[in-house]
Amino acid sequence: AQSVTQPDIHITVSEGASLELRCNYSYGATPYLFWYVQSPGQGLQLLLKYFSGDTLVQGIKGFEAEFKRSQSSFNLRKPSVHWSDAAEYFCAVALTRVTGGGNKLTFGTGTQLKVEL
Amino acid sequence: EAQVTQNPRYLITVTGKKLTVTCSQNMNHEYMSWYRQDPGLGLRQIYYSMNVEVTDKGDVPEGYKVSRKEKRNFPLILESPSPNQTSLYFCASRTGPTEAFFGQGTRLTVV
Numbered sequence: 001a002q003s004v005t006q007p008d009i010h011i012t013v014s015e016g017a018s019l020e021l022r023c024n025y026s027y028g029a030t031p032y033l034f035w036y037v038q039s040p041g042q043g044l045q046l047l048l049k050y051f052s053g054d055t056l057v058q059g060i061k062g063f064e065a066e067f068k069r070s071q072s073s074f075n076l077r078k079p080s081v082h083w084s085d086a087a088e089y090f091c092a093v094a095l096t097r098v099t100g101g102g103n104k105l106t107f108g109t110g111t112q113l114k115v116e117l
Numbered sequence: 118e119a120q121v122t123q124n125p126r127y128l129i130t131v132t133g134k135k136l137t138v139t140c141s142q143n144m145n146h147e148y149m150s151w152y153r154q155d156p157g158l159g160l161r162q163i164y165y166s167m168n169v170e171v172t173d174k175g176d177v178p179e180g181y182k183v184s185r186k187e188k189r190n191f192p193l194i195l196e197s198p199s200p201n202q203t204s205l206y207f208c209a210s211r212t213g214p215t216e217a218f219f220g221q222g223t224r225l226t227v228v
Contacts, residue, residue, distance in 0.1 A: 042221065
């Protein structure tokens with residue numbers, strides 16, 4: 001079964017500092033990969049996605065993520081964090097073809113980002 | 118505007134009183150799912166539907182029911198809610214193996 005690991009439960013960075021959130025997945029092939037952000041009291045918003053091709057993908061709000069097949073990782077990065085980036089971030093994977101599992105998204109447990117001013 | 122709409126946003130109920138959380142999407146998506154979000158556990162899938170009249174259990178289906186009589190609607194039913202179903206619930210829709218669009222969430226408290 002596919003699984004997603006986000007090893008950092010909480011991360012605190014200073015405003016203006018760089019950020020990297022880690023995500024590792026376990027699956028027999030390259031799945032579709034996603035990063036979502038959840039601001040307090042809000043639903044989940046898609047930051048970026050990887051399906052195939054260029055392993056460095058750009059997303060909204062200045063975020064990017066790099067897919068590394070050899071490490072089964074899809075880490076999220078931002079060069080300079082803004083106070084408004086404080087939120088919870090979720091990595092997710094989906095199977096690459098329709099199966100009996102209904103094409104479900106499997107989520108990591110999330111990383112809570114705190115930004116110090 | 119493409120969206121997934123859940124209602125209600127907040128709900129406090131008592132143990133054993135049946136409730137329904139509605140979910141509607143306007144994107145003509147085939148796939149719809151319900152997730153619950155609990156601290157430290159991320160989002161876990163409750164039920165999913167691949168199309169009208171096609172539903173199946175996710176990872177944590179106990180105590181929940183769903184139906185998919187129309188493509189746009191996918192209500193979540195708690196026949197006899199219990200306190201361990203206190204959680205934040207999200208409905209999501211997608212078309213094929215692409216990103217999911219999420220509703221704003223329903224915060225349910227069962228006392």
